[in-house]
Amino acid sequence: MNISSFPSVSQPFASAIDSVIQTRKSLKILGDLNSPAKIPDDFNTRVDAAIKVANWAPFHYPANMIHRQGTMNSVVPWRFYALSQAMCLKLAHFLTQSDAKIDANSTIVRMLSACGGLVIVTWLPDPKKNPKPSKKKRIAFRIIRNEHIAAAGAATQNLLLAAEARDIQTYWSSGGVLQSSDCFKLCGIPNTQKLMGAIFMFPEPHTEMETISGKLRNKRGTKDSWMSWVTINNPHSLA
Numbered sequence: 318m319n320i321s322s323f324p325s326v327s328q329p330f331a332s333a334i335d336s337v338i339q340t341r342k343s344l345k346i347l348g349d350l351n352s353p354a355k356i357p358d359d360f361n362t363r364v365d366a367a368i369k370v371a372n373w374a375p376f377h378y379p380a381n382m383i384h385r386q387g388t389m390n391s392v393v394p395w396r397f398y399a400l401s402q403a404m405c406l407k408l409a410h411f412l413t414q415s416d417a418k419i420d421a422n423s424t425i426v427r428m429l430s431a432c433g434g435l436v437i438v439t440w441l442p443d444p445k446k447n448p449k450p451s452k453k454k455r456i457a458f459r460i461i462r463n464e465h466i467a468a469a470g471a472a473t474q475n476l477l478l479a480a481e482a483r484d485i486q487t488y489w490s491s492g493g494v495l496q497s498s499d500c501f502k503l504c505g506i507p508n509t510q511k512l513m514g515a516i517f518m519f520p521e522p523h524t525e526m527e528t529i530s531g532k533l534r535n536k537r538g539t540k541d542s543w544m545s546w547v548t549i550n551n552p553h554s555l556a
């Protein structure tokens with residue numbers, strides 16, 4: 318990227334980013350497995366473009382080599398598994414018909430029916446090598462684990478923002494049944510990976526479809542309730 322092509326303070330650039338951050342919101346859209354959503358022709362292209370750019374998240378440690386076999390061998394500590402609408406519907410049918418016996422009226426099946434795609438984001442834990450690690454190794458293991466999770470969270474938020482910028486409504490779900498070993502197996506996700514989020518990608522809701530917003534969206538409070546400027550009065554008092 319040619320940095321010099323950016324002015325030092327680009328107001329339109331900042332406004333565009335601020336607007337995407339603020340307009341992003343969680344939206345569950347609930348459909349019906351018997352009449353799946355009609356998705357625009359370019360929907361998959363938009364989802365694919367959002368996925369591509371989401372990978373530009375910061376990360377501190379490379380993924381362990383156990384996660385870097387085969388074609389998905391990147392050093393990044395996250396993996397994305399994208400399901401097209403056809404695959405979402407197949408998954409919904411599997412859930413309702415398999416031993417899992419998920420109700421066709423359950424939120425997850427109704428969202429799979431309304432969405433145009435689903436991105437399952439995982440993070441990649443390091444394997445525990447030693448059953449009795451030293452304290453130093455335990456701390457290092459925990460730090461790497463936390464930072465892998467943080468990095469995968471950053472990549473997931475990138476995905477939400479990149480989708481928002483492309484007029485795709487999103488919803489970050491903890492997964493429920495989607496994090497079961499059966500679903501992982503069905504989607505070809507190794508069981509050495511952990512679910513970071515199941516990101517539903519929705520086209521604009523059809524008017525007849527039920528929509529539910531994030532319940533904590535308006536509970537953030539004012540800036541003073543979660544941020545303060547730090548004042549350091551007397552650094553020598555710590556000595």
Ligand SMILES: Cc1cc2nc3c(=O)[nH]c(=O)nc-3n(C[C@H](O)[C@H](O)[C@H](O)COP(=O)(O)O)c2cc1C
Pocket residue numbers: 341342343344489490491492513514530531532533534535
């Ligand atoms: C890690 C993570 C997991 C989430 N899982 C769920 C979930 O399982 N069910 C749900 O209703 N919302 C879930 N959410 C979405 C939150 O409810 C939502 O972000 C919150 O209400 C704020 O609303 P907003 O995203 O519109 O600002 C999750 C969000 C995050 C970051």
